[in-house]
Amino acid sequence: MKVLIAEDEPISNLYLKNTLVRWGYEVVSTKNGSEAWEVLRGSNPQWIAILDWEMPKMKGIEVCQKIRADSRISTGTYVILITGRDLDEDIEMGFKAGADDYLKKPFNNQILKAKLETARRALNL
Structure with a gap:
């Protein structure tokens, strides 16, 4: 299974x-949104996308919105947003943008x- 990582902090x-x-x-590892x-636009396989919320050039939540707006990419992509944000309204915003987890x-x-295994099962349905 392919996993796309979008995380701007090099050590993470x-x-x-x-x-x-x-x-x-x-x-496949990237440094910004x-x-x-x-990467997602240029391919057609199933992806688990791990997107950091706060990144330069394009935030993870913006990438998530673009994924969900593109039916070619949306159906084969499971999105996990990672972030330090933990307010209920932030979590709600992430899910409204189309995050799966x-x-x-x-x-x-x-x-x-465990979340990656859930994503794998969801994509194989």
Whole structure:
């Protein structure tokens, strides 16, 4: 299963990438929302997209909105927003933008792994 990581913080990006590769995922890593959107637009496979909310050039929530507005990409993409935001209105905003799941930083690896397995099952339905 392919996983797209969009995380602008280099250490977090590398940590996520190494962890997911170790778990057997095929990972594409980007540093901002614009790069993530270009990867998604240029391909047609199923993706699990892990999008950091706060990034330069395009925020993760904006990428999420673009994904949901494009029917070619939307049906095969499961979006997990990661962020330090934890107010109810922020979580609601993320889901209204089309996120399938939400993970608060700092996150627990076992929770991340469980959310990725949920995403895999959802995409295989």
